[in-house]
Each structure stands twice: as C-alpha cells, then as structure tokens.
Amino acid sequence: MEETAISPDPGLVDALRALSNPVRLQMLMWLREPERHFPLEEAIADPAEVGVCVSHIQARAGLAQSTVSAYMAELQRAGLVKATRVGKWTHYKRDDQRIAQLFAILMETL
Template sequence: MHATDPDPDDLVGVFKALGNPVRLQIMRWLRDPEEHFAAYEPIADRQVVGVCVSHIQAKSGLAQSTVSGYMATLERAGLVRSTRVGKWTHYRRDEGRLKQLAGVIDRAF
C-alpha cells in the first residue's frame, strides 16, 4: 500500500456504495452532466458545482428521500462532493478521489 492509499475498510465502503445499481447509474450520469441532465435547466454551473439533487431525483424517478440517502452514501464514500447553492444541494463527482481509487485497485489486483 502507498501512504496515500485508503485503508481496506475505506475501500470496502466504496465498493458497498457502488454496489447499488441506482447509485452506480447516478455516478455514470454525473460523469457527463451536460449530456445526461440536458433536459433540466441548470440552477448553477454544472461543471463547477455539479447537478442539483432535485434533477437527480427527477431523472431517477425515485422519492426525494431515497435520492438524498443515496447521495449521502456516495458522499460518505468520498465519491461525490456536495455544494449548497441557495436552498439547493448540488453534487459532482470527486474525480481526484476516483483516480486515486483506480490506482489502488490497479495495484491491489
């Protein structure tokens, strides 16, 4: 392991967060928010602050509470970051963390 690698429990949390098909789909959508959320008028710059949780909820068709729980799980795993814009929470992928995790997986397996 490298000094900057997450501990094994942290990695298990990441895999658990990605083990849900809807959370995995949300991560795919957030990879290219301009493409996947083009039907929704942005509240703020998607490249800077990400996608409004209400847009994620609308696209997924799930209850707001379910989507909020899913996003909290992804955030705890370090896969997304949240930013408040007024009363709205926006999410974007943490690309640095994802690159770090890809390196850990590459070295481990």
C-alpha cells in the same frame, strides 16, 4: 510459506459498497457527463463547476427525493462525490481525483 493477511483499504471497501447498488452506480455515471444527462437550461449553477442539483438527479432517477438524497449521501461518504449548497439546494459533483485514487488502490490490491 504462510502469507500474512492484509486488510483492504477501508476507503476502497466503502466505495465498492456504495457502487454495489446499481442505481447509485448509474447516478455516478450520469454525473460524469452532466451536460448530456441533465437539463442545463433549468440549472441554477454550473453543473461542471458546482454539480447537479439533487432535484434534477431525482427527476432523472424517478425515485423519491428522500431515496435520492440517501443514495447521494452514501456516495459522498464513500468519497465518490462532493456536495455543495446553493441556496436551499444541494448540488453533487463527482470527485474524479478521489475516484482515480480508489481505482489505483483497487489495481494494487487485486
């Protein structure tokens, strides 16, 4: 009996591609508990509500700002984080609802 090929969900493929980079995965893990991983006293917005400023993510990662911005943009395109502008700064927050959806799709697929 021949089984028909089923294409994986494109959103899931994008998310897995984004998470295949260990640094991007680490950044997403840091954003799970921003109060534990980033200096709250330097925040200009509530990390739980708005997210963490890209400059704080950059300082923690020890990478160039352009690299961190590119990594965060990849996570955003994959639907894993949401970006919010506060003044001239971009803040990133995990999209836990979308992450849960992708996890459910992954469980169904595999």
